Amino acid sequence: MSQSDMHAPGDLLALHAMGDQLPEAMSRHVTACNQCQTELSQWTHLMAAAHTATVDDVPGVAPTRVWDAIADELELSGNSATATPAPVLPVTPATPPSVAGIASARRRWSTNWLVAASVAGVLSGAAVTATGVALTNSGRQPAPVAAPVVVASTALAALPDHQGDGAAEIVSTPEGKELVVDVSQLTGGDGFHEVWLIDPETFQMVGLGALVNDSGRFPIPAGLDLRRFTVVDVSLEPFDGDPVHSRDSVVRGELST
Amino acid sequence: MNPSDVLQRAERATVAHVSVHPWPTTPDGQTPWPTTETSDAAVGVAFADGSEWALEEAYRRWGALIHTIAARSTGSQHDADDVAQAVFVSAWRGRHRYSPDQGALPAWLLGITRRRIADHWESRSREQRRIDAAGAASEVLPASEESVEKVANRVLIADELSRxxxxxxxxxxxxxxxxxxxxxxxxxxxxxxxxxxxxxxxxxxxxxxxxxxxxxxx
CATH class of the missing domain: 1.10.10.10 (Winged helix-like DNA-binding domain superfamily/Winged helix DNA-binding domain)
Known part of the structure; x- marks a missing residue:
């Protein structure tokens, strides 16, 4: 088949629509071919639209005030049975949160979430959970009164090629803040699990210590900016003496207040 | 584990609370950051199913897009707030009409956005006709469907470029x-x-x- 008989590849037509010359034989074909003409005209329209775009057209962040108005108008419960994992972790625990408490909360969380997620075969919802808390709680729940208080929480979901799930909470106690982590069925191997707080903007991280027997409480150093270090990460670390993160993250979640 | 490993582990146990490590990069300088983000399709399925978290998530993912299209179409942040609110409220109330099999949730929301912007101009134009004593066709004509379409395309393209x-x-x-x-x-x-x-x-x-x-x- 000579070049003039072949349809022009879409990417060449795209570049042509941006002003590039086509090879001559292909150009003859395109001129005579309805299919290529149709595709070329689609690209030309796209280019025309793209050239009218400006920096001002780039969407920013969805305004919180609009979400609040939507939630008000729809009278969203924020904790309906059909919804979200998010509010299941108690915001104001009646008793000091225990690892067992988190574990049972997580089980309820898992059940609710699985109903929704299994439909699409998606089993990780950390990002959703975090948003759910952030949006649902904005100004519509009473402030926590009892201490110690859960100030932030997240579900932990497995990263690709790993298994396991869990939950993490930051609790405020008279002694300071602690990260309470509870996980189950993490991918194992030679090594141990370590808990980290990570700043997703800068990728800086603080190692909080080894996670033994699927649960642990980790004191958070005073002065650590929890508005920056929002990601809870559990990694699999080899016994190599290297204090740096192995890059082998097993579960992760983003804390939300 | 050899003794120096033990020492380093022990040292880390004491310094971990004050040392901040950078995320290690791969040899080619990439920063590995696997994500646990739920797919758009899963949000769509949960939305159709009536899960409130999916509405919140839909607003987080596409609220800015819709608000920006509304703002660029109406020329007013205040009107854009109203349009964006109306879009999500009517999408939620009409979620039984959304079928995940027939298209992505953002495409469906964008369709509603186009209609709400058209409604906005329609009501503006009615107002204008009321003001106009003669009842003649108003000069403040609404942006046509086509121009809403153009604005939407522009914003979508800008959004995709920014990603x-x-x-x-x-x-x-x-x-x-x-x-x-x-x-x-x-x-x-x-x-x-x-x-x-x-x-x-x-x-x-x-x-x-x-x-x-x-x-x-x-």
Missing amino acids: LDQPQRQIMELAFFDDLTHHQIADHLSMPLGTVKSHIRRSLIRLRSRLEVDGVTV
């Missing part, structure tokens, strides 16, 4: 926002022309497939 990785993003912004030629971009970035073109080619293919998902007709 490209570097250096594709910078190259495409130079091409579209600054209207530079391929040669000018190559000069500006001190990059071989062939490299610029192959970045553009890949970005365009990606751009078009993303826009198809959003239901953009180009």
Whole structure:
């Protein structure tokens, strides 16, 4: 088949629509071919639209005030049975949160979430959970009164090629803040699990210590900016003496207040 | 475990609370950051199913897009707030009409956005006719369907461009926002022309497939 008989590849037509010359034989074909003409005209329209775009057209962040108005108008419960994992972790625990408490909360969380997620075969919802808390709680729940208080929480979901799930909470106690982590069925191997707080903007991280027997409480150093270090990460670390993160993250979640 | 390992572990146990490590990079300088983000399709299924978290998530993912289209169409932040609110409220109340099999949730939301913006202009135009004592056709004509469409496409394209990785993003912004030629971009970035073109080619293919998902007709 000579070049003039072949349809022009879409990417060449795209570049042509941006002003590039086509090879001559292909150009003859395109001129005579309805299919290529149709595709070329689609690209030309796209280019025309793209050239009218400006920096001002780039969407920013969805305004919180609009979400609040939507939630008000729809009278969203924020904790309906059909919804979200998010509010299941108690915001104001009646008793000091225990690892067992988190574990049972997580089980309820898992059940609710699985109903929704299994439909699409998606089993990780950390990002959703975090948003759910952030949006649902904005100004519509009473402030926590009892201490110690859960100030932030997240579900932990497995990263690709790993298994396991869990939950993490930051609790405020008279002694300071602690990260309470509870996980189950993490991918194992030679090594141990370590808990980290990570700043997703800068990728800086603080190692909080080894996670033994699927649960642990980790004191958070005073002065650590929890508005920056929002990601809870559990990694699999080899016994190599290297204090740096192995890059082998097993579960992760983003804390939300 | 040899003794020096033990020492290092022990040392870390005491310094961990004050030392901040950078995230390690791969040999080619990439930063590994696997994501646990739920797919758009899963949000769509949960939305149709009536899960409130999916409404919140839909607002987080597409609220800015819809608000920006409304703001660029109406020319007013206040009107954009009203339109965006109306879009999500009516989408939620009419969620039984959304079928995940028939298209992506953002495409469906964009369809509602177009209608709400048309409604907005319609009501403006009615107001104008009331003010107009003669009841003649108003000069403050609503933006036509077509121009709402154009604004929507522009914002969607800008949105998709802003999601490209570097250096594709910078190259495409130079091409579209600054209207530079391929040669000018190559000069500006001190990059071989062939490299610029192959970045553009890949970005365009990606751009078009993303826009198809959003239901953009180009």
